[in-house]
Amino acid sequence: MRIESMLFKQKKFFTRLRPAVCGTAVFLAFMLALPAMTVKTTGVAGALWGEMSVQAASAAEAPAAAPAAAPAAAPAKKDEKAAAKAEKGPEEYKPITPPKLELKDYPKIKGFNSRITVWFIAQLHLFFGAFVLGVPIFVWVIEAVGYKTKDERYDNMAHEFMKVAMTGFSLAASFGGLLSIALVVFYPHFMQYMASVFGKVMIYYALFFFVESFFVYTYYYGWDKMSSGKDKLIHLGLGIGLNGAGLMLMALSNSWAAFMMAPSGLDESGAFAGDVWAAMHSHLWNPLNIHRFIANIAYGGSLTASYAAFKFLTANTPEEKAHYDWMGYTSFFVSMFGMLPLPFAGYWLMKEVYDYSQQMGITLMGGAFAWLFILQAVLIGAIFLSANYYLWCSLGRSNGSARYTFMIKPMAVIIVTAFLMWLTPHTLVMTSQEITKIGGAHHPLLGKFGVMAAKNTAVNTLIIMTFCSFQIFKRSNIRATGKGFWAQYGTTVQIGLYVAALTNIFFLGIWSYYIPASTRIGLSVPQVTTTLMVAVLSSVFDVFIFKSNEELGPPKWGSMPVRSQYALFTLTVAFTWLMGLMGYVRSAIRQHWHIYTVFRDNSADAFTPTLPYAAAIVTGIVCIFIALVLFMFWMPILASKGNGAEEH
Amino acid sequence: MQFLKPILAIVVAYLLIKLGVPFLGSLMHPGTWPVVPSAVMKMYMAFIILGTLLSYTYSEEGYNALIGPIVDVYSNPAKAAIKFGLVFVIGAFGAFVAYQYVKPTFDPPVELRSVHPAPPSSAELWGKSFQIQSLKNPLRDDKANFAKNVEEGGAIFFKNCFYCHGDKLDGKGHFAAGFNPLPANFTDVGTIAQLTESFVFWRVGTGGPGLPGEGTPWISAMPVWHTLLSEEELWKVIMFIYDYTGYAPRVTTEVK
Amino acid sequence: MERKKNSLVELAKILVFALIIMVSFAGYAKFGIPLVIPAPPPVEEKITGAVTMDQMIAMGDKIFHGKGTCTLCHSPVGGRAPLLEQIGTNGPARLKDSRYKGKAKTVYQYIIESEKDPSAYVVAGFGKPGTNDTVSPMPMTNKGAIGLSDFELDCVAAWLLKTGGLPLAEIKPPTGGAAAGAAAAGAAPEEIKPAATAEEAFNKFGCPTCHKVPGLPEGGDVGPDLTKVVKLAKTRKPGMSAEAYIFESITAPNSYVVKGFDKDVMPGDFAQKMTVSEITLITKALLGEK
Structure with missing residues (x-):
């Protein structure tokens, strides 16, 4: 007490x-x-x-x-x-x-x-x-x-x-x-x-x-x-x-x-x-x-x-509500800030694991743990969906959000589609009837989603769309009042940027099916670069576009619905x-070793x-x-x- | 009626995947109808339903439009009939799902199967060891008797093979419907057209039981033909199926 | 009071909500994903006594597909490494390749070399990216996580040669006696010491497996009962002393086969394996001398 x-x-x-x-x-x-x-x-x-x-x-x-x-x-x-x-x-x-x-x-x-x-x-x-x-x-x-x-x-x-x-x-x-x-x-x-x-x-x-x-x-x-x-x-x-x-x-x-x-x-x-x-x-x-x-x-x-x-x-x-709403939003922002580059850090770690020991790498991605990464995809998908949901709910705080809500459903479609592509397993589990209908164990369309090229494309799309949700939220309560080029056409440029980026990512993704596996891995670099470029450039454009702006009324902190808070949970x-x-997996890939290859368990x-x-x-x-x-x-x-x- | 929209969206998405994926797949691989495996379908639908609900409830109006009718049905005494109907439907659905899970089935357990597994380097047929990698069809060199060999191969095919592989070599023989997996369709580009004669020789000669583990030998009904045919007969029948379908056997480039 | 209750209710709600999410994740892991059981830790096989070539080949097969983890890469699925089923044609070709700089003269030596030093020869297209096929991504199989012993390497080589249809003459299966030593990788093979007592000598050559032997509690009945040889040795061959008969029976078993037993059952190579002192020990023990 x-x-x-x-x-x-x-x-x-x-x-x-x-x-x-x-x-x-x-x-x-x-x-x-x-x-x-x-x-x-x-x-x-x-x-x-x-x-x-x-x-x-x-x-x-x-x-x-x-x-x-x-x-x-x-x-x-x-x-x-x-x-x-x-x-x-x-x-x-x-x-x-x-x-x-x-x-x-x-x-x-x-x-x-x-x-x-x-x-x-x-x-x-x-x-x-x-x-x-x-x-x-x-x-x-x-x-x-x-x-x-x-x-x-x-x-x-x-x-x-x-x-x-x-x-x-x-x-x-x-x-x-x-x-x-x-x-x-x-x-x-x-x-x-x-x-x-x-x-x-x-x-x-x-x-x-x-x-x-x-x-x-x-x-x-x-x-x-x-x-x-x-x-x-x-x-x-x-x-x-x-x-x-x-x-x-x-x-x-x-x-x-x-x-x-x-x-x-x-x-x-x-x-x-x-x-x-x-x-x-x-x-x-x-x-x-x-x-x-x-x-x-x-x-x-x-x-x-x-x-x-x-x-x-x-x-x-x-x-109190307003205060904690704001606090929740800030924390969420921080969390997203860390979350967006995280998949790339993960890919780097994975690459280094391969470099260190191909055997360890294959055990991870192709061996006993391959399915774990499907589960991981589901979890990350859940994280991205709840993050986007929170951002969409956040639009309710702003007075000018009605201008943008029409975008949410198409974005949801893209996010869910990318996500489904991401979690399609490499090896499909099929009943014998299904194998009969498909005409073999290899699915001509879904089989293509199982490989890294599709996964990279999907995850980059997910991140770009989440960033787009965020940008929409940022501008939902303000209006540009400038007269210059950026205020007039900046948004058009940004839309162009997004379209170009998505096109590029998809082009690279599809192209990578037609080149040998060793070169294919290299294509994830331009894909990631594209994603980061969009994030950076579009944020910079925002600065120019809203150099002079007016607020459309004070943000309604504390007006968030209960379910948005559950998205945070x-x-x-x-x-x-x-x-x-x-x-678990980081430890488990050592298999029967305390210290891999040196100290046996x-x-x-x-x-x-x-x-x-x-x-x-x-x-x-x-x-x-x-x-x-x-x-x-x-x-x-x-x-x-x-x-x-x-x-x- | 606002609340029907997300349901409609989910149904449309379901149909798109249920029909669209096999349709696109059938364009890529003609002659098949590559359905979406049910395990994947379940996963897809779970996230589609989740995504739809999220995209319809982010705003207060959308949420109320979705929840309103439900609350109304459950709290309005005038709509008791609908309520009980709904309760019944939901319960029945649960029962249906449970039934699907527990009902006895004759389906074999799900297995991952490699259709054309890698051959061993050598196989034992007629008590002799054959080097699959370097094996050549000896009758190919006999250009003079080509037509005769093919004809004899045809006779062997129709005495032994056509019951399953069909008179058009399309895998639709009399007994085909009784097999799972289906007998190979030789007219398809995915079978003999992409294989070497020595591979076919190995497959025909050792049959289903000769498959390695990844080829799931226990679910193939192909007989072990080297116990029933002679070496020469085997080569002849192979010449026949290539000649009949018009495919040339794949030739491996010399090992570097 | 009301406020406290309120927060507790919220807490409970959040807890239940979190629980539902977690259970759905775990449920998906359990029911939505096919169960893959990771391979159990490999058992280090201890090999003692004689091993036949067939056993070595079988062991090699097992190691190749199991403990050696070779099929992770040497399989048609990923195309990460050359397919070893083609060793019959590829092996000799590699040795003739102008890029080959190793010391191997035969396919067997080439296999062993590749197992111990994968970079000695890298098949075109399978090197580490950027090294122009000079460095192999393959680990040394006699070290590290795989850690095969020399004997196990031989087993794998035997299996590979067999599948490739190549001669196996170069591989010498261990002939028993001391442990063939699958145990520690790189450990020097134990030197075989001559037996110091008759009992040691009997056990070293496995006599009690087939014979009842004086002084040893258990013996087989595949061969004649040797506890009676004291009396019978003199009578077997007219004109031959007991010592001479026993010596002959050990070094050339077929020269006299006791009635009721078969020819060619007893190994004929003890003359090569036993030392003079061991034969003396055995003979004396059989004749009841000290």
């Missing part, structure tokens, strides 16, 4: 202690940096080391360990020595070979399935981690915008976003701790090996964890104190520090996950050669970093959008579920789960996550209710 007041006290406490906190942080940093230079598994460093490996584990990602988990037993002792030696000096360095584990080397804890337990905890950690890494990025941008425009609403909104993220921060940390314990408990030999390779990095990881905490608390609790003048700039600086530390945390933990998929820094026999940087800098590290960075923004945005939607639905006054749930699914859970099995687990995880998040949203209401009662 007194949470609010407790928070308030805390806030005071923290702001007063600011210098003290700074000093402590610096001291802690030194404490950590020292052992990091001469890592020994004794004393302070030893204690930290334990924690680190926990973090490392979490970084390594539970689902990864889970589906593909593997081995290493007997040489454990040797490893330890080798690790210790390795840190002492390169001249004494002895290569660390991944141990060969047997079934009995995996601890069994009654009542727990090792892999599923780790899977749950790791995925939950990742959900919260992605959330708290993503939110500060756009919070900082919004705060900066508020500072630049001197519009306090932005500042308040950024502050509120941060408030939501704060609970997430502690939950992410708790799950991280739980994950490290779970990994050490269930996969001790694996963790020992990981620590022997990444010991140093794990130390740095822990260091950045403290740095991150420092920035989070100062950034959030110092918000009101440092709200004007030079203080505000310092505050923005803290925000940069926060995001920098967050990025480092993500990159370090990604390096473990990437190492497990595409190990590097190992010699011919698979033994670690002692160069930590080489081990970190594996082939998939940067693709993974980029993909996750973008996805974090989109995911953070979708979660805050859900928060706003929840507040909108429970709001009692029109002002759909977005979040689909996104979360999709992340869970992709976590000989546990009882070494088998690769089937899609329905994984879907059931992911659903379970997402249920827990959504319940936790809703509880997180609801807590403040509970608190304010208590306060309200007191005031009465």
